[in-house]
Amino acid sequence: MNTQQPSPRLFQPAGPLRGRLRVPGDKSISHRSVMLGALAVGETRVTGLLEGEDVMATAAAMRAMGATVEKSGDEWRIHGVGVGGLLQPAAALEMGNSGTSTRLLMGLLASHAITAAFTGDASLSKRPMGRVIEPLSRIGAQFTPSPGGTLPLMMTGARVPVPIEYRLPVASAQVKSAILLAGLNTAGMTTVIEPVPTRDHSERMLRGFGAELAVEEADGDRIITIRGEAELQPQTIEVPGDPSSAAFFMVAASLVPGSDLVIENVGLNPTRAGLVEVLRLMGASIEEMDAREVGGEPVADLRVRHAALGGIEVNPALAPSMIDEFPVLFVAAALAEGRTVTRGLDELRVKESDRLAAMAAALAAAGARVEETEDGLVIEGTGGEALRGTADEQITTHLDHRIAMAMAVAGLVSRNGVEIDDTRPIATSFPAFEALLERASA
Ligand SMILES: O=C(O)C1=C[C@@H](OP(=O)(O)O)[C@@H](O)[C@H](O)C1
Numbered sequence: 001m002n003t004q005q006p007s008p009r010l011f012q013p014a015g016p017l018r019g020r021l022r023v024p025g026d027k028s029i030s031h032r033s034v035m036l037g038a039l040a041v042g043e044t045r046v047t048g049l050l051e052g053e054d055v056m057a058t059a060a061a062m063r064a065m066g067a068t069v070e071k072s073g074d075e076w077r078i079h080g081v082g083v084g085g086l087l088q089p090a091a092a093l094e095m096g097n098s099g100t101s102t103r104l105l106m107g108l109l110a111s112h113a114i115t116a117a118f119t120g121d122a123s124l125s126k127r128p129m130g131r132v133i134e135p136l137s138r139i140g141a142q143f144t145p146s147p148g149g150t151l152p153l154m155m156t157g158a159r160v161p162v163p164i165e166y167r168l169p170v171a172s173a174q175v176k177s178a179i180l181l182a183g184l185n186t187a188g189m190t191t192v193i194e195p196v197p198t199r200d201h202s203e204r205m206l207r208g209f210g211a212e213l214a215v216e217e218a219d220g221d222r223i224i225t226i227r228g229e230a231e232l233q234p235q236t237i238e239v240p241g242d243p244s245s246a247a248f249f250m251v252a253a254s255l256v257p258g259s260d261l262v263i264e265n266v267g268l269n270p271t272r273a274g275l276v277e278v279l280r281l282m283g284a285s286i287e288e289m290d291a292r293e294v295g296g297e298p299v300a301d302l303r304v305r306h307a308a309l310g311g312i313e314v315n316p317a318l319a320p321s322m323i324d325e326f327p328v329l330f331v332a333a334a335l336a337e338g339r340t341v342t343r344g345l346d347e348l349r350v351k352e353s354d355r356l357a358a359m360a361a362a363l364a365a366a367g368a369r370v371e372e373t374e375d376g377l378v379i380e381g382t383g384g385e386a387l388r389g390t391a392d393e394q395i396t397t398h399l400d401h402r403i404a405m406a407m408a409v410a411g412l413v414s415r416n417g418v419e420i421d422d423t424r425p426i427a428t429s430f431p432a433f434e435a436l437l438e439r440a441s442a
């Protein structure tokens with residue numbers, strides 16, 4: 001974050017969202033483009049890379065371990081060191097707010113015989129790392145985390161990494177990816193078994209870079225196997241727009257009367273598109289135009305028009321495909337007609353903040369009717385009537401970009417506006433968010 005001081009802001013009611021806009025590149029694909037490019041031999045070129053703080057933390061770490069990562073015009077150019085070629089960083093790897101950078105890089109390092117320290121901000125330093133430490137220890141890496149299995153931590157990768165077969169105990173693309181990345185430099189076959197499918201960008205991109213990776217389905221499991229000691233070939237990558245960033249505009253345009261907005265170039269990988277499905281079940285008007293493929297991922301322009309939304313019971317099986325979209329879905333639910341019930345969302349408690357507690361408190365402070373359960377929220381919507389908005393209170397965002405952006409959307413559909421305590425974390429994933437929101441509703 002650029003400044004030391006929190007940057008509060010009142011998000012005021014606004015007119016319809018209209019016209020066309022383009023959201024920045026997908027965060028998950030951007031991280032992986034930099035990491036895999038840094039392991040390929042030769043020059044990888046990336047357009048549409050998300051230039052948010054999280055991805056820049058990944059870029060800085062890969063530079064610290066020997067890769068060249070530079071921007072030239074609109075394009076990022078990455079010169080890799082080759083699988084097995086990462087150098088020992090001279091200083092701690094500063095991960096900022098980014099769980100994805102931390103867990104995926106721990107995976108990469110686990111099969112390189114180097115030692116590194118990982119540090120992060122106050123939010124990241126509370127998040128559980130045991131979920132990657134456990135499988136990566138089986139591969140042979142050694143860890144000294146802070147008490148509770150958190151950052152700051154030190155790790156030393158295995159000299160002779162051991163291939164493992166690992167069944168994921170939590171639905172987490174970060175844990176899956178950490179193990180697959182460790183498998184890249186591990187002789188033999190490394191296998192991850194996913195009882196619940198999560199975003200599959202690592203699988204698609206590892207294959208795209210030339211790794212030998214197989215995916216099988218058996219008894220409801222996805223079994224992913226990667227052959228180690230891979231040689232990655234540099235790629236030219238066009239990163240599609242981030243559906244998790246588009247989500248704020250999908251909900252805003254659905255809620256603000258008179259809106260008719262086209263969000264261009266949105267990635268619609270089925271492992272990411274749960275919000276579109278849920279909003280449609282609530283009655284949203286979302287039309288997919290010019291469906292195409294960008295960078296090996298399905299993409300479309302989304303035309304979103306205002307519509308009256310109704311509350312629903314959200315199928316917990318959809319959670320992994322919209323895991324980062326729940327904060328803004330809760331805002332949609334707060335304006336819908338009737339009750340929305342969500343459950344099976346324990347993972348939301350270990351994101352940048354406890355997103356169930358943070359959103360329950362934030363929506364209540366803005367005048368919504370919300371009840372927090374053990375693993376979800378139950379929300380009674382207003383039926384389209386504006387929320388009261390915040391009174392004398394500021395919304396606490398807990399260094400969580402998604403809470404900040406979700407409550408900014410709530411401000412658009414409130415009478416008093418919604419004041420949040422700090423907009424700085426928005427820059428971790430979506431630096432242009434405020435400018436785009438202003439432009440769309442001008
Ligand atoms: O693999 C990834 O790029 C991500 C996986 C998800 O985390 P989990 O694996 O912890 O669910 C998601 O919340 C995060 O924003 C990005």
Ligand SMILES: C=C(OP(=O)(O)O)C(=O)O
Pocket residue numbers: 054097098099100101324351352402429
């Ligand atoms: C959970 C998120 O990211 P990360 O885990 O990378 O911090 C997010 O962007 O909502």
